[in-house]
Structures are given as C-alpha cells and as structure tokens.
Amino acid sequence: MKELVVIGGASAAQSAAVYAARAGVEVTIVADEYGGQINNTDVVENYLGFKSIEGPELAKRYVEHMRDYDVDEMLGQKAVDIRRPDHFEVELEDGTVLEALSVIIATGGSRRKLGVKGEKELSGRGVGYCAVCDGPLYQGEEVAIVGAGYAATEAIDYMTDIAEKIYVINRSKGYSGEEITIERIEDHEKVEHWENSEIVEFYSGDQLLEGAVINKDGEEVELEVPGIFIEIGTKPNSDLTELIEKTDGSRIKVDSQMSTGVKGLYAAGDVNNKGVQQLAVSVGQGCIAGLNAAEYIKEHRQ
C-alpha cells in the first residue's frame, strides 16, 4: 500500500510531491513524461524569482528540485482510472494497480491545436498557445491571434497593450466571451478582424515562424507576422475517474483546499476549476494539495 500517489508530471505535481515528501509522507509520482505545457513555452518570464528562463530549462529545474527528495518515480506511465473500494486504487495503462491512502490529480490541461501544416514544427518558434505567457516577447510588433471565444478575447485584450497590431483569425463572425472584453476589442484601433478565416498552413524562414497562409473569406492570402497565438482553449486532462464532479468544461471541481469532495482525493493545477492557468498558481495549488494530502495520510495511517 502506497501512501500518496501524485498523477501528473508538471509544476503542480512536482510542487505537491516536494511538500508531501518534506512532510514525511511516502510519495509515488506517475507521469507519462515530465514538463507539461512549459515544455512548449519558449520563455517563462512570469514565475517570480526567474526574470527570464526557457520553458524546458525551468521544467528541468522543477524535476531536479523534486529529486532532492525521496520520491518514487513511475515515468512513461499513464493513469487510466481511479477507484475507491476502501482506500484508493489507481489503475495504469499497462494494467498495474497502485493502492494508495491518498491521491492528487495534477494532470494539467492540453492546449487545443489547429492541426495544420507547420504548426507542430513551429510550436515554440513563433507559434504559441498562451499570449499571457509569451505575448510580451512581441512588444511593439505585429501578431495574429486565432480564435474568437473566451481564451481568444482575453488574449486579444491582453495584447492590445503590448503589440503594435493584432490580426484576429476568426473562422466565423463575432466573439463570445465577456461582454466587456468584447466591447473593448471590437473597435480597438490596433485590432483587425478577419472573419470567415482559417489558417491553412504556417511557414518559416530560418527555422522561425515567418507567417501563415490564410483562407480569408474564400480567398487565400499570406500574413507575415513573427508571432501567432492559437487561443482556442484548453482541454483539461480530467477524464480518468468517475469519482469526481466536474464543470461543464470538464474541470474537476475543488474547494480552496484543493479537495475534490472525495476525502483524500485532491486536484491541483490546470485540471481543476480554481484560479487561472499560470505556473505560479499551479505551484501554489500543488503546495496546498501536498500539505493537505500529507495531513490526511497522517490521520489515516495504520
């Protein structure tokens, strides 16, 4: 019987593992791979203490920090189910079942992708999925944002104070999101609205994004910009147990203690419905989940 199983391989998971291990709990971490979304982030400039650090380098430091403690690592493994006959059972893809006193779900989210030519190759080289993370790199430059929903409207609004011009690639017409945000961006002098438009492919020059071919209301045009943000939302990786309640957007419902409502089962980071999707928040939530899980385990040890 394990004490704590942490499912996930990024910031929330590692912060939880560090805190639980420091509290004297046996920790097992189950992850497909380490790093999560910051592996696809060019530069991180908003995690306090690091003015500017490459995403993959910060991800590496997180793992090294965790390895300072006695954490049992099950890498290349994916959890497919969590059950609770009495204690918890975490089933892995290969059929292994881990028994545990407490479980923290920190599986994060995945940015939705367009799935067009050049996207994968230029990801982190001009094609990004988080304007709030990487937008400031384009101070005074022109950028494009793909999308017209909540994530896109927030991203466009955010970029109006940073970029020189913002082309919005909207596959239909109009926006959905917060009315007040929409009002601000609709007539903004910096924003050019391309409706009925979709990206056909991204193209590069010298390994960096140079622009995109766009079907603009039936006509194929080229748009040359150094940065394009695909802001069509995130999909929480929450589809691994029937035990918990989720929002309409598939986020796991938690309280401010990161508790799911099932005693001993916590969810931290982008997979839950609290806070905003930022590294700083995930690390903080991992801390809260790790400390609470440790306390729960100390109460339920034999």
Added chain:
Amino acid sequence: MKELVVIGGASAAQSAAVYAARAGVEVTIVADEYGGQINNTDVVENYLGFKSIEGPELAKRYVEHMRDYDVDEMLGQKAVDIRRPDHFEVELEDGTVLEALSVIIATGGSRRKLGVKGEKELSGRGVGYCAVCDGPLYQGEEVAIVGAGYAATEAIDYMTDIAEKIYVINRSKGYSGEEITIERIEDHEKVEHWENSEIVEFYSGDQLLEGAVINKDGEEVELEVPGIFIEIGTKPNSDLTELIEKTDGSRIKVDSQMSTGVKGLYAAGDVNNKGVQQLAVSVGQGCIAGLNAAEYIKEHRQ
C-alpha cells in the same frame, strides 16, 4: 490618478506587480521595506525551482524580477487607510493620498507577541521574535524558544547548530510543523522540552534580559538565559481599511479570484483567508490578483 496601487513589499506584492505590469497596467508599489518574512528565513527549500536558497537572497531576486518592469516604487512608505469615495484613495502615513482605479492589499503578516510583563521593555535586549535573524548572537550559549508550531520547530532546528542548549517552552504537549523537522528536534541532545509551560514574566539585570519566570506544569520556576525567542506565528497586517470583511483571525475574506467583495479591491498572500502561508501560495495568489486587477482597470479606464 494611478491605475493600480499594490500595498506590500514581499512575494505576493511582487508577483502581482509583475503580472499587472506585463498586462500593460501602470503599477505603483507602496512598501515599508522589501522582503517580508523570508528576510527572516535562513534557507528556503520549498519554492519549486530553487532546491535551496537563503531567504534574503530569494527576496532580492523577487525584487530584481519586479524591477525588470516599469513599476513605480514608493519605498519607506506605509499605507494607513483605504477609502472609496468613487475611485480608491490610499492614505499613507505621511499624509499623502494616492488616488487609484484598483488596489491590491498584500501586506502579509507580523510576528505574534506574548503580551506578558517585561516583554516590550526587553524586546531587542534579549527577547526576540526571529531566531533565524538574531540566533547567531547566542553562539555557544543557552537560549529558550517559546512555541511548538511551524515557526517554533523551524527555529529550534535552526538553533541546534548554534546554541549550547535550547529550552522549549510549550504551553501544551507535542509539536506541529514539518515531520522532517519535528523528527530532528524531538530527541536532539541539546533540546529540553518543557511541556504545559508558559512564561509569566521576563526579568532583567542591567537593562538586558536575565531570565524569565515560567509556570512549568503548574510550578513557578525561574529560567536564566540571555536569549528568549518567541516563535508563536504571525498576525495578518489587515488593519488598514474599514471597507472589507475579515475572519475572526483578522484575515481578509477573499474568493478564489482574490476579490474582497469590494469591486477593484483585492487581497493576496498571508493577509487573506485563503490557502496556507507558504511562498508558493503567495506568489500564485499575487498572480491571480494582478491579472484580475489588470482586467478590472481596463474596464474602468477613461
């Protein structure tokens, strides 16, 4: 009229300032001094990304990070009131009034005091509140530490490498804190555990602390030591406005968006009633408050 005033000088304040500045908002930070409680922390080992770093060094990096952005700093200043006739008014100790669209309170907490006879007079003359700051003055000597919670266990652990002997004045029995720390101090040869014990008064000889009268499990005894550290935790610095609702423990009530209930007024870090008092949590909450304040400001700009 300022856009955002952040009150406080430590991690939550700096994280908020970084996020708001990145979002294109004009930020003014008002702080007595920078650093807060980590200035009094020997080594920080639980802020993900830094395996081990001295408290004051991490505090310095936080400030340097913030200074990468165009933040207006009002150092050596203390806010004494926040009013809201229409926009916000932040009154400083010297009478200056800052007008602002939005305010973030990130004033953290202060060390708690015992409130017994002789304490105030001998404070800084043998009675201290931060073993990590002043402990090295007692190299090879005997000291006492009051408390048995997180702050006390960390202080005792720290002093085992400095003092000749450590008397712990614990008003009940046992310790709470990090398991790894408690294990180290519980059977330490230098530590003598006085349970069910409380300090009645401090007494001096020649203006310096000479010892304390202690109720030791029902019996009044004198303990002669040159240094006594009171390590009984912190009090939130929340006493600066009548606008907001607080808990019985004087913490400012906020929702998961760090909103106080007064539109445009946020509270992040140890001063609020959310999360646990850890750096990781304060930094995450600063991020949430900073982003939300920026959004609020964009909606209310003229």
